[in-house]
Amino acid sequence: MIKRRSSPFLCGFVRVLSVPFSDWGIGELVGFVGGKAEVQFFDAPGAQLPTKLEIDLTAIERVSLPAQTRIYRRATGGRWQVGRILEDGGQVVFVQFPNGETVNVEANEIQVRWSKPLVDPLPLLTAEATETPLLADARAEFMQAVARQHHAAAGVSAVLCSSVDLVDYQFDVVRRILTDPIQRYLLADEVGLGKTIEAAIVLRQYFIDDATARAVVIVPPALVYQWRRELSVRFGLGNELDDTLHVVANDDIDRLMKVIRSAGMLVVDEAHHLSRQSTAQQRQLYDLLESHARGVQRLLLLSAAPVLRNAEEFLRVLHLLDPVVFPLEDLEGFKRRIASRQVVAEVVSTLVPENVWGLEPDLERLMENYPDDHLLVAKVGALQQVLTTFPDEENEQFLAALDDLKTHLVESYRLHRRLLRNRRAAVSWATPRRAGMRPVAFTGRG
Numbered sequence: 001m002i003k004r005r006s007s008p009f010l011c012g013f014v015r016v017l018s019v020p021f022s023d024w025g026i027g028e029l030v031g032f033v034g035g036k037a038e039v040q041f042f043d044a045p046g047a048q049l050p051t052k053l054e055i056d057l058t059a060i061e062r063v064s065l066p067a068q069t070r071i072y073r074r075a076t077g078g079r080w081q082v083g084r085i086l087e088d089g090g091q092v093v094f095v096q097f098p099n100g101e102t103v104n105v106e107a108n109e110i111q112v113r114w115s116k117p118l119v120d121p122l123p124l125l126t127a128e129a130t131e132t133p134l135l136a137d138a139r140a141e142f143m144q145a146v147a148r149q150h151h152a153a154a155g156v157s158a159v160l161c162s163s164v165d166l167v168d169y170q171f172d173v174v175r176r177i178l179t180d181p182i183q184r185y186l187l188a189d190e191v192g193l194g195k196t197i198e199a200a201i202v203l204r205q206y207f208i209d210d211a212t213a214r215a216v217v218i219v220p221p222a223l224v225y226q227w228r229r230e231l232s233v234r235f236g237l238g239n240e241l242d243d244t245l246h247v248v249a250n251d252d253i254d255r256l257m258k259v260i261r262s263a264g265m266l267v268v269d270e271a272h273h274l275s276r277q278s279t280a281q282q283r284q285l286y287d288l289l290e291s292h293a294r295g296v297q298r299l300l301l302l303s304a305a306p307v308l309r310n311a312e313e314f315l316r317v318l319h320l321l322d323p324v325v326f327p328l329e330d331l332e333g334f335k336r337r338i339a340s341r342q343v344v345a346e347v348v349s350t351l352v353p354e355n356v357w358g359l360e361p362d363l364e365r366l367m368e369n370y371p372d373d374h375l376l377v378a379k380v381g382a383l384q385q386v387l388t389t390f391p392d393e394e395n396e397q398f399l400a401a402l403d404d405l406k407t408h409l410v411e412s413y414r415l416h417r418r419l420l421r422n423r424r425a426a427v428s429w430a431t432p433r434r435a436g437m438r439p440v441a442f443t444g445r446g
Helices: 122-126 133-152 168-178 195-209 221-233 253-262 271-275 280-293 311-321 331-339 341-350 353-358 360-369 374-387 396-412
Strands: 012-016 026-033 036-041 051-055 060-062 070-074 080-088 092-096 102-106 183-187 215-219 245-249 265-268 298-302
Touching: 012 036, 026 051, 070 092, 080 102, 168 183, 168 195, 183 195, 183 311, 195 215, 195 221, 195 265, 195 298, 215 221, 215 253, 221 245, 245 253, 253 280, 265 280, 271 280, 271 298, 271 311, 280 311, 298 311, 311 331, 341 360, 341 396, 353 360, 353 396, 360 374, 374 396
Parallel strands: 183 298, 215 245, 215 265, 265 298
Antiparallel strands: 012 026, 012 060, 026 036, 036 051, 070 080, 080 092, 092 102
């Protein structure tokens, strides 16, 4: 145990309370100069001379070294020893050194690092004052495990701090959204495939990455409690609820108008309800979202029953995601896109450099199907002009014109560009309990 001294002492370990030194951590009171305290801060064995400050006495407080605080002591011969505090008794501290050695040490013989990071590790390594191999090996295993986790998560730290079992197709959706600078998508997974989990992880990552994050989740009234519980229990967002994160029923227009103004991200569950305009409340909700969705960088619409069968309703949903590409007033043009989307899919697959001598028939198909798209006509014409020079497949002008046309088609005509959909038939292993029913022959008695 500690051998305590009864004589009073003036020096010891202290913490400075005044800014900007309050975050320097533990220092040592080594004396007094002109009525002020002289506080010395230790960096590391072998590093530069300790930093000293002259501080008013009212700006310091005495501290006891917590158990397991790492300390340094010069041993016989000038070598440095590294130990851990077991108990701080003031003038004498009880320290454990490597190999199980426990010793009472005078407080003025030990040094404690301040809280600033080590600038140069070389002096510390030269002084041989690092931890014991046992602790270093244990820490190395931990760091390797953490590195493997981060590699598996591809940098999506929200996956590591959420209490969910994420499967591969869900992770693909999350990564697709997070790697897109324009995070505006319609998540249309079939029921039970986890679109709520996908949206919640993107939401969690938003709060991890942005200290000023503010988000609104709009859901049917019956799902408010479920969403709040999931975000709190499974995704660690309980502290943000009702502060920077709001879960609002889609019929609570008054509250929604108050919180939506500052939102940097919107999540709308059961988004197919937005396409319906049968009641004044539905029209008011759509108008409110339409006016704010333009200025929101992140917008996720969730729907297990996408309104693909009704062109007008489908256009209203896509208009929220991209009002420029999908204007509400161009319903006839949108219907033509739906009818001819197979043409676009086929042409896009042929727009590759290796097909430089076979592009003309597909370019003519585009002109026939979309004569009113002046921008498309211009891009096709630019590519045709380059083709008259008989370029090879590595020609820079040819590659630029080809990529320009392909980008326009993908962004403007392929309706699934911002629609992510997983079907149960493709991932039947993920929902074994929803595999369907099997007919069984039954013969009654009689």
